[in-house]
Amino acid sequence: AEDNSSLSGHAPSEGGAGHCVWYGECNKKSSTKQNCPYDGPAKPLDDAKGKALLKKWCDGVIDPDKPMCCDYAQLQTFDQNMGMPSSLLGRCPSCFVNLRRHICLLTCAPNQSEFLEVKKTEVNKENRTYITELDIHITNDYLWGTFNSCIQVSVPSTGTKALDLMCGQWGAVKCNPMRWFSYMGDKTTFSVPFQMNYINETGNSTGGRFTPMDPPTIPCSQSVDGVSAACSCVDCAQSCPVPPPPAPKPAPFVIAGFDGVSFLMLIIFLAGSMAFLMWIYVCKPKNDNIRGVASEAAHELDSHSINKSSEDYEKPSSFIEKLGANTDLYLQRGFEKWGTYCAQKPWLILFLGACLVVTLGHGVKYLKVTTDPVELWASPTSRSRVEREYFDSHFEPFYRTEQIIIRARNLSEIHHNTSDGIVEYGPAFNRDFLLAVLDLQERIKKIGEGEWYSLDKICLAPLRSVGQTETDVNECIVESIWGYYKDSIEEFNKTELDPAKYTTNYLDHFIKCAANPYDPLNCIAPYGGPVDPAIALGGFLQPGDTLAKEPHYEKATAVILTFILQNYHNKSLLSPAMEWEKAYVEFMRNYTETEKPDFMDIAFSSERSIEDELNRESQSDVLTILISYLIMFAYIAVSLGQVNTCSRFVCQILSDDSIVT
Numbered sequence: 016a017e018d019n020s021s022l023s024g025h026a027p028s029e030g031g032a033g034h035c036v037w038y039g040e041c042n043k044k045s046s047t048k049q050n051c052p053y054d055g056p057a058k059p060l061d062d063a064k065g066k067a068l069l070k071k072w073c074d075g076v077i078d079p080d081k082p083m084c085c086d087y088a089q090l091q092t093f094d095q096n097m098g099m100p101s102s103l104l105g106r107c108p109s110c111f112v113n114l115r116r117h118i119c120l121l122t123c124a125p126n127q128s129e130f131l132e133v134k135k136t137e138v139n140k141e142n143r144t145y146i147t148e149l150d151i152h153i154t155n156d157y158l159w160g161t162f163n164s165c166i167q168v169s170v171p172s173t174g175t176k177a178l179d180l181m182c183g184q185w186g187a188v189k190c191n192p193m194r195w196f197s198y199m200g201d202k203t204t205f206s207v208p209f210q211m212n213y214i215n216e217t218g219n220s221t222g223g224r225f226t227p228m229d230p231p232t233i234p235c236s237q238s239v240d241g242v243s244a245a246c247s248c249v250d251c252a253q254s255c256p257v258p259p260p261p262a263p264k265p266a267p268f269v270i271a272g273f274d275g276v277s278f279l280m281l282i283i284f285l286a287g288s289m290a291f292l293m294w295i296y297v298c299k300p301k302n303d304n305i306r307g308v309a310s311e312a313a314h315e316l317d318s319h320s321i322n323k324s325s326e327d328y329e330k331p332s333s334f335i336e337k338l339g340a341n342t343d344l345y346l347q348r349g350f351e352k353w354g355t356y357c358a359q360k361p362w363l364i365l366f367l368g369a370c371l372v373v374t375l376g377h378g379v380k381y382l383k384v385t386t387d388p389v390e391l392w393a394s395p396t397s398r399s400r401v402e403r404e405y406f407d408s409h410f411e412p413f414y415r416t417e418q419i420i421i422r423a424r425n426l427s428e429i430h431h432n433t434s435d436g437i438v439e440y441g442p443a444f445n446r447d448f449l450l451a452v453l454d455l456q457e458r459i460k461k462i463g464e465g466e467w468y469s470l471d472k473i474c475l476a477p478l479r480s481v482g483q484t485e486t487d488v489n490e491c492i493v494e495s496i497w498g499y500y501k502d503s504i505e506e507f508n509k510t511e512l513d514p515a516k517y518t519t520n521y522l523d524h525f526i527k528c529a530a531n532p533y534d535p536l537n538c539i540a541p542y543g544g545p546v547d548p549a550i551a552l553g554g555f556l557q558p559g560d561t562l563a564k565e566p567h568y569e570k571a572t573a574v575i576l577t578f579i580l581q582n583y584h585n586k587s588l589l590s591p592a593m594e595w596e597k598a599y600v601e602f603m604r605n606y607t608e609t610e611k612p613d614f615m616d617i618a619f620s621s622e623r624s625i626e627d628e629l630n631r632e633s634q635s636d637v638l639t640i641l642i643s644y645l646i647m648f649a650y651i652a653v654s655l656g657q658v659n660t661c662s663r664f665v666c667q668i669l670s671d672d673s674i675v676t
C-alpha cells in the first residue's frame with residue numbers, strides 16, 4: 016500500500032467549481048468495485064443506459080446532461096448495491112431518497128473535490144491504482160435529517176427495525192447518525208468498497224479547505240414529491256395521528272379562597288337561619304295561633320275523625336272531602352270487624368297465615384340474584400347490548416383479564432452508565448424488586464397445578480397448535496416485563512460489552528425490547544408473542560404526556576402483570592376459569608397480607624371481581640333489610656296495637672303513657 020497524499024489536499028479550483036477525485040473502476044473487491052483516482056474535470060456521460068440508471072436513482076440530484084465524475088460501470092455497481100437498502104428502507108420513500116442523495120453526490124457530483132478527499136490508494140497486480148480510503152465532509156444537518164427520517168423504518172418480514180441491520184452492533188436503539196454512517200462507511204461492512212470516513216461539519220480539522228456536502232433532507236412525515244404518500248405511522252412517529260390536546264380545565268369556582276359552592280351554601284344557610292330566628296322573635300304576633308297538629312278545631316285533620324260525619328261541621332264540605340271521609344269510615348269499620356275476628360280465633364288465623372307463607376315461600380327456589388354487571392346496568396334492548404350479544408355469540412366474548420399492579424415503594428432510581436452517558440431508570444427496575452415480581456408471577460402460574468382448573472387449561476395460548484393435547488403454562492399469554500428475559504433469571508443476569516466497551520445488562524436489554532417488543536430473537540416472551548411495554552409497566556408518563564409521544568418506559572415506577580384467560584359466551588364452560596380466579600384471589604389476598612415484601616405496593620383484580628363485589632354487597636344488604644323490617648314491625652305492633660301493659664310486650668322501657676294513642 017502506498018500513501019498517496021499527493022492526491023489529497025486540493026484547494027477548491029477557481030470559481031469554487033471543484034473537480035473529480037475519481038473516475039471509472041480499477042479493482043474488484045469481492046462483490047463490489049474500487050474506483051480509480053482521477054484528478055481532473057468532470058466528463059459527460061453519453062451512455063443512454065447510464066442516463067436511465069441516473070434517472071432511476073439520482074433524479075433531481077445529478078443532471079444527466081452535464082459532465083460528471085462517474086462512468087457507466089460505476090453506475091452499474093451503484094445499481095447493484097442499492098438492492099439491499101432499497102428492500103430495507105424502500106417502505107419509507109423520504110428516508111430512502113435522503114440516503115440516496117448523498118451516495119449519488121458521492122459517486123457522480125462534478126465538484127467532488129469540494130467535499131471528498133482521497134486518503135489512501137493501492138496498486139493491484141495489473142499495476143492499476145485504486146482508492147482504498149476516503150474522507151467525506153458532510154454537514155451535521157444532513158446526517159441528522161437522514162437519520163431521523165430512517166430511524167423508525169421497520170422491516171415487517173423480520174419484525175425488526177431497518178437500522179437494527181444497518182447500524183452494526185449498535186442496533187436501532189443505540190444507533191445515532193455518526194454510528195450509523197461510520198458503519199456504512201466501514202470497509203469491513205458488506206458491499207462497502209473502501210474505507211469512507213464521514214467527517215461532520217462541526218468536527219472540522221480541515222481548516223475550511225472543504226465545503227461540506229449538504230444535500231437537502233425531507234422529514235419522513237412529508238411526501239418526497241408532493242404527490243405520493245408520506246411514510247406510514249409504523250415507520251415514522253411524526254406521521255402518527257396526534258390526538259387533539261385536551262381542552263383546558265375550567266378555572267375552579269372560588270370565592271375568597273374557599274370552594275365557591277360550599278361558600279354560597281354556607282351564606283344561604285346562615286341567611287335562612289337568621290331570617291327564621293328574626294321571624295320567630297321579632298315579627299311573630301304574640302297571640303297568633305299556629306294551626307297545629309294538635310288543634311281540635313283544625314278542619315282538615317279533624318275530618319278524619321270517625322266519630323263525626325261530615326254533616327257535623329258548620330262549614331259545608333266539598334264532594335272530595337266527603338268521599339275521603341266516607342272511604343275512611345268504611346275502611347275503619349271493615350278492618351275493625353276483621354281485627355275482632357282475628358283476635359277471637361288467633362290459632363286458626365296463625366295457622367292459615369303460616370300455610371300461606373310456606374306456599375308462597377316456595378318461590379324462593381326460583382330467585383336468582385343478578386350480579387352480572389351487563390345484566391344489571393344495560394337495558395336488554397339497548398343497541399350496544401344487542402350488538403354485543405350478536406358479536407359474542409358468533410365470535411366469543413373478549414378475554415378474561417387478571418391484573419396485578421405492583422408499585423415500587425421507597426426504592427430509589429437507578430443510574431446506569433452507558434455509551435450514551437448516564438441513564439436514569441425508575442425504581443421499578445430495582446433488581447430485588449424485579450426478582451420478587453418474577454417469584455410472584457411464577458407462583459401465580461402454579462395456582463391449581465394438577466387440578467381440573469389449572470392455568471394451562473384455561474388460559475389464552477394463541478400459539479398452541481391445533482389439536483395439541485399436552486398443555487404447558489408457558490404457552491399462556493402473560494404480559495409481564497419478565498417476558499423480555501424469557502422468565503429466566505439466567506437471561507436476566509446476562510451481561511455483554513457494547514462496541515464502546517461499556518457493560519450492558521438487563522437495563523439495556525429492556526430499552527432494546529421496549530423499542531421493539533417484536534424482536535424475534537431477544538424480546539419475544541415465552542408464549543411466543545410480544546409484551547407491550549405500555550401494558551407491562553406503569554408510572555412512566557409525566558403529567559401531560561401521552562403514549563403517542565414515545566414515552567420513557569425506563570422511568571417506570573410500577574410493573575403490571577396481566578394474565579389472559581379464554582372467555583366463552585356459553586357460561587357453563589366458564590366454571591374452571593371461575594374456580595381458578597377464586598383460587599387466585601384467595602392466593603393474592605393471602606400474599607398481600609402475609610408475604611408481600613415491604614418494597615411492594617400491590618393492587619389486584621380478576622375478571623370475576625365485579626361480580627364478587629356485587630354479590631358481597633347484596634348479601635350484606637340482607638342483614639340491613641332484616642333489621643329494618645324487624646324495627647318496623649316492632650314499631651307497628653307497639654304504636655298501633657294498643658299495647659298498654661308491659662306484660663304484653665317484652666320491652667320494658669316503653670311505659671304506657673308514651674305509647675297509648
Ligand SMILES: CC(C)CCC[C@@H](C)[C@H]1CC[C@H]2[C@@H]3CC=C4C[C@@H](O)CC[C@]4(C)[C@H]3CC[C@]12C
Binds near residue numbers: 092122182
Ligand atoms: C446494508 C448496509 C449496512 C450498507 C448500506 C449502504 C450501502 C448500500 C452503500 C454504502 C456505501 C455505498 C457505496 C459508496 C461508493 C460507491 C462507489 C461508486 O462508484 C459506486 C457506488 C458505491 C459502490 C456505493 C454503493 C452503495 C454503498 C455500498
